[in-house]
Every structure is written in structure tokens, then in C-alpha cells.
Amino acid sequence: MPRVDLPASLISLFKAARKVANDTECKAVILLAEAEYDFSEVKKLLRGIPLIVASHLPEVQDAVKVDEITLVPLNHEPQTRQVQLSQSLLEAIADDLVQTGDRVVAIYSGFERENLDTLSVINLSEHLARLTTRDLQRLETQVPLQTLRKVVDLAVEIGREGREAKKVGTIFVVGNHRKVMEMSHEGIHDPFRGYAKKEKMITSPRVRESIKEIAQIDGAFVISSDGCVMGSGRILDAPAEELTLSKGLGSRHWAAAAISKATNSIAIAISESTGTVRLFQDGIVVLRIEPMHQAMKWQDVEIEPPGE
Structure with missing residues (x-):
């Protein structure tokens, strides 16, 4: 399937994520994706900040693997966005991609499922459960x-x-x-x-x-x-x-x-x-x-x- 082009607004969001990550000493950017973006281009926009893509969609997971980007596969279950984000963080910790005590930038669809529109800085508590x-x-x-x-x-x-x-x-x-x-x-x-x-x-x-x-x-x-x-x-x-x-x-x-x-x-x-x-x-x-x-x-x- 064809990749989804990165619109100007999304490019700006990734550039903002890079600046926020640098300013707040974040260890990685976690992208909760439901579309087949050009993930190698996203990686370039982050300029050296590790990119982790989380998704429950097989086609998105395949695209991430093709682009050789770090993948966190999620369960294909009906879940709220908050639960999906929580699972992404827990799975990333369990796979030793990030550590408890780290700070990360998360990008996800907060208002419209089809569009990435929200950026959050998340502190991974020292006592964050590693259960997945x-x-x-x-x-x-x-x-x-x-x-x-x-x-x-x-x-x-x-x-x-x-x-x-x-x-x-x-x-x-x-x-x-x-x-x-x-x-x-x-x-x-x-x-x-x-x-x-x-x-x-x-x-x-x-x-x-x-x-x-x-x-x-x-x-x-x-x-x-x-x-x-x-x-x-x-x-x-x-x-x-x-x-x-x-x-x-x-x-x-x-x-x-x-x-x-x-x-x-x-x-x-x-x-x-x-x-x-x-x-x-x-x-x-x-x-x-x-x-x-x-x-x-x-x-x-x-x-x-x-x-x-």
C-alpha cells in the first residue's frame, strides 16, 4: 500500500518534538501510529533522537520494519487512546528500549483518530510497573x-x-x-x-x-x-x-x-x-x-x- 505523505503540519509537529526532546533531555520519541508514514523521513526530522513506533496494525508494523525503525507491536483490541499509550510505554520498558526514570516525548492522535495532533512529555516513574x-x-x-x-x-x-x-x-x-x-x-x-x-x-x-x-x-x-x-x-x-x-x-x-x-x-x-x-x-x-x-x-x- 502507498505511504501517507507527511503534511506541513505534521512535519512541524515532528520538528517541535525534536526541540522539546532536546530541551527536556528526553531519551526517545514514541510515535503511536495508525497510518503508513515514511518513517525513515520522520527519523531524519528528529535528527538523532531515537524513534520508537508503536502500532497494532499489521500494515503499519510492516512499514516500520521495512524502514528499519524500532517497533513496539500492540495488541489488536478495542482500547482508549490513553490505554494504547500506556501499553506502548510499558512494552518499550519491557523491551529495554527505554528505562524507568527516563523522560520521553509521545506523539499520538488525541482528538481525531486519523490525524497525529498531540505531543506530550512523559516521565517514566522510577516505580513504573514492568508488567505487560x-x-x-x-x-x-x-x-x-x-x-x-x-x-x-x-x-x-x-x-x-x-x-x-x-x-x-x-x-x-x-x-x-x-x-x-x-x-x-x-x-x-x-x-x-x-x-x-x-x-x-x-x-x-x-x-x-x-x-x-x-x-x-x-x-x-x-x-x-x-x-x-x-x-x-x-x-x-x-x-x-x-x-x-x-x-x-x-x-x-x-x-x-x-x-x-x-x-x-x-x-x-x-x-x-x-x-x-x-x-x-x-x-x-x-x-x-x-x-x-x-x-x-x-x-x-x-x-x-x-x-x-
């Missing part, structure tokens, strides 16, 4: 990605916010819930017991708020693969055998590691002292997510059907 969709996809698990994402986002919220100005630590065990229930016992009277399944889904804002409240009490949450809370306040009984964890990790992390190894589930432990979230699989830490003041996380876009 590809990280979760690398896990060899039967737990659907959508469920895992929901639970991880909730864990990050708890680690960052706590509850009523108090730090909170807890455990989520996701997948293979029948075996997990067998290898655990009730520590408190389960507040979720007796409710219908549709009233215990982790996608419900009401359920998520209840979990944040109950998380202040010792015990683990057991989540089924489809996102239903099967138990809360559970004491995990899996033996901590043949496990090796970093020094400084307490009993909560040992319990999470043990249950993940014994049941082939994903255990997510939130540190009460630091808010750090760790994902355990087969007894080892496979992902670590540091807390941050402002969350960059996945968001779902709900679209109402047109009126009749």
Missing part, C-alpha cells in the same frame, strides 16, 4: 489471560493503595481451584459462602471492593479459571518442600510458592511491607511488580449497542 500482556502470555498456564489480568490488576491496586490508609498483604491463588481448596482450610468464616456464582465474579466492582476489605484479614483468596471467588480467608496447607526463595521473603511468599508448586496454579502474593506483587508458578517467582503512585494498567472499553 506479553509477560503474562509467556506463562504456561491454563488460566485465561483475561482472568489473570483482572486478578493481577486487583493485586497491584491493593499493593499500591492498601485499605483505609493501612498497608495490606494477601494472596490470590488462580486456577485449579478444586485442588487448591483441598490443600487449604478455612481460617475465617468465608464471607463469599452461599452466594450464587454470578455474584462472586471478580469482574464485578462490588466483588472487587469486598475483596479489598476482606484482604485486611489473614488468609488467601481462591479464584477459579473463569474468575469466580471460590473461597476467601483460606489457610494454605501445601508443604514448603524443595523451594528456594530470596532472603527477606516471609511466610506469605513461602505459602504462595508452595501452593503454586503443589497444585499447578498461579499464586499472587502482595507484600504488606512494600506493596510489591509477585507471581509464583511451580514454586518460583516468574513476575515481580513494584508499586507505583499512578497506575498504568489494562482497561476494558464497554460499548453500548445502538438504540433501536
Whole structure:
């Protein structure tokens, strides 16, 4: 397909991005693209400032590769512009294209999807989470990605916010819930017991708020693969055998590691002292997510059907 010519207004925008990047000591320019521009020409306009192009469109990705420009492929999902930009930054960090603590210039379509019209200077927080969709996809698990994402986002919220100005630590065990229930016992009277399944889904804002409240009490949450809370306040009984964890990790992390190894589930432990979230699989830490003041996380876009 033919490339889209760079209009005078867009050339001016890239020149402005170059000046802003130089004046503010930015490490790179990240372009959120939905058209097949002459990316080699864009690179020339930036005069030595690294260019990173992010897009979910295959034809744009192909054009970026042809021009030998650094590419960040995005998921092809219905998302808001803010979420796409957040994902672009997270993926760029995960690929070591930029680092936490860097400053970057982002160029994207802020008002009209077809036109690049917005320039932002973004500071990548020292505590920016390095969690990306590809990280979760690398896990060899039967737990659907959508469920895992929901639970991880909730864990990050708890680690960052706590509850009523108090730090909170807890455990989520996701997948293979029948075996997990067998290898655990009730520590408190389960507040979720007796409710219908549709009233215990982790996608419900009401359920998520209840979990944040109950998380202040010792015990683990057991989540089924489809996102239903099967138990809360559970004491995990899996033996901590043949496990090796970093020094400084307490009993909560040992319990999470043990249950993940014994049941082939994903255990997510939130540190009460630091808010750090760790994902355990087969007894080892496979992902670590540091807390941050402002969350960059996945968001779902709900679209109402047109009126009749």
C-alpha cells in the first residue's frame, strides 16, 4: 500500500518534538501510529533522537520494519487512546528500549483518530510497573489471560493503595481451584459462602471492593479459571518442600510458592511491607511488580449497542 505523505503540519509537529526532546533531555520519541508514514523521513526530522513506533496494525508494523525503525507491536483490541499509550510505554520498558526514570516525548492522535495532533512529555516513574500482556502470555498456564489480568490488576491496586490508609498483604491463588481448596482450610468464616456464582465474579466492582476489605484479614483468596471467588480467608496447607526463595521473603511468599508448586496454579502474593506483587508458578517467582503512585494498567472499553 502507498505511504501517507507527511503534511506541513505534521512535519512541524515532528520538528517541535525534536526541540522539546532536546530541551527536556528526553531519551526517545514514541510515535503511536495508525497510518503508513515514511518513517525513515520522520527519523531524519528528529535528527538523532531515537524513534520508537508503536502500532497494532499489521500494515503499519510492516512499514516500520521495512524502514528499519524500532517497533513496539500492540495488541489488536478495542482500547482508549490513553490505554494504547500506556501499553506502548510499558512494552518499550519491557523491551529495554527505554528505562524507568527516563523522560520521553509521545506523539499520538488525541482528538481525531486519523490525524497525529498531540505531543506530550512523559516521565517514566522510577516505580513504573514492568508488567505487560506479553509477560503474562509467556506463562504456561491454563488460566485465561483475561482472568489473570483482572486478578493481577486487583493485586497491584491493593499493593499500591492498601485499605483505609493501612498497608495490606494477601494472596490470590488462580486456577485449579478444586485442588487448591483441598490443600487449604478455612481460617475465617468465608464471607463469599452461599452466594450464587454470578455474584462472586471478580469482574464485578462490588466483588472487587469486598475483596479489598476482606484482604485486611489473614488468609488467601481462591479464584477459579473463569474468575469466580471460590473461597476467601483460606489457610494454605501445601508443604514448603524443595523451594528456594530470596532472603527477606516471609511466610506469605513461602505459602504462595508452595501452593503454586503443589497444585499447578498461579499464586499472587502482595507484600504488606512494600506493596510489591509477585507471581509464583511451580514454586518460583516468574513476575515481580513494584508499586507505583499512578497506575498504568489494562482497561476494558464497554460499548453500548445502538438504540433501536
